Amino acid sequence: MAPIKFYYDLMSQPSRALYIFLKKAKIPFDDHQIALRKGVHLTEEYENNVNRFQKVPALVDNAFQLSESIAMFRYIAAKEQFNDHWYPKDLQRRGRIDEYLEWQHSNTRTTCSYYFILKYLKPRMAGKSPDDEYVAESSKKQMDETLNAIERLWLHEGKPFIGGSNEISIADLFGACEIEQPRIAGYDPTVGRPKLSAWMKSVKDQTNPYYDEAHHYVNKLIMENPDIPEYLKGISV
Amino acid sequence: MAPIKFYYDLMSQPSRALYIFLKKAKIPFDDHQIALRKGVHLTEEYENNVNRFQKVPALVDNAFQLSESIAMFRYIAAKEQFNDHWYPKDLQRRGRIDEYLEWQHSNTRTTCSYYFILKYLKPRMAGKSPDDEYVAESSKKQMDETLNAIERLWLHEGKPFIGGSNEISIADLFGACEIEQPRIAGYDPTVGRPKLSAWMKSVKDQTNPYYDEAHHYVNKLIMENPDIPEYLKGISV
Known part of the structure; x- marks a missing residue:
């Protein structure tokens, strides 16, 4: 086959x-x-x-x-x-992962990529326009709300992974990879979010060397972005 | 239980x-x-x-x-x-339905509800603001693109249901119920879209009396909306 x-x-x-x-x-x-x-x-x-x-x-x-x-x-x-932990057969554990996979579309996926596009991609591809800053700021607000919801409603049970799981699942991977994207535009998602911060580190630790391999270009763009302060470049999420 | x-x-x-x-x-x-x-x-x-x-x-x-x-x-x-047709166990048929269920988040779901909110709900709840018309027009464009994609890429195989299916599935229900919403704001989704038009009729026929029962309030709001021309009110999608 x-x-x-x-x-x-x-x-x-x-x-x-x-x-x-x-x-x-x-x-x-x-x-x-x-x-x-x-x-x-x-x-x-x-x-x-x-x-x-x-x-x-x-x-x-x-x-x-x-x-x-x-x-x-x-x-x-x-x-x-x-391995079952990626997408557990248990009805309720799978339900919670499915819930995140649907929730993320209008939240993590939309807000993090929109901020990346507005703040990083559009100015480089299509040039700047007068309301860019205003729109980027308003989109940053939505992204902040999403990331606060991850901190407060998805990582709230004292367990290391999304939805109160002890083991990594596909929901964690989809989540973390979205949140890496606005880092290219100089945004640090971990500030003021200790649970999200520990969770992103766990996702990376559990999936390396592939996590770093997949984020090679992302990390390269961060290092090359002159708008990002040096001290932030050394921080690996 | x-x-x-x-x-x-x-x-x-x-x-x-x-x-x-x-x-x-x-x-x-x-x-x-x-x-x-x-x-x-x-x-x-x-x-x-x-x-x-x-x-x-x-x-x-x-x-x-x-x-x-x-x-x-x-x-x-x-x-x-x-009954299996709602969500077939066959891997490829289920895959196509899953593909729609994910696709719709940033397409049917977002664009149809956004147009409804901008054109109908916001003016009635929060009052009108000067750029309402402009924003609503731009959101109408995105909704049109989504509905054209349904006509062209989801109902393209000469079969009555989404993804080339001969029988109704859960994807059809999620799709049709989203597309009913902008009708409240006076938008007719069927114009220039013969496949979408026939498909919406099939979804309704296959699921009545529950389809009409679930859309009782929607249809009531359409009848009571003074901005909708009389000839459109008689048209049941």
């Missing part, structure tokens, strides 16, 4: 989460790392043969094409064998 | 989708219809005993509290017996 083909770019948050999961859970895959900056995903070839939405990550299993990182994870979970 | 407690308000799109599903699939539940407009979800009692995010829909199964409509659906799917 041929392994699944996995298409990804490590600049994409959900791509990183799936990459780390596949590596750490020892699930074989056919590696298709592509470069969004070169527009590979915008070609007709990619649209027809990989993903009709022209996005990463994407998966191809023989003739079956699937996008949406969390749907891809579910597909892999139904097909492959791996 | 006591049935699950289901908390919902029929003005909430995902509440309607789950309500119709539970009724149509004959899954017993303890009915807790609440009124968002009365702020029941904002009480300490609701926060502590039903849902820490203070939202609807929500589910309580003995001491286990769960929010996020799609996570709730998955929990019910793992626990209860119902």
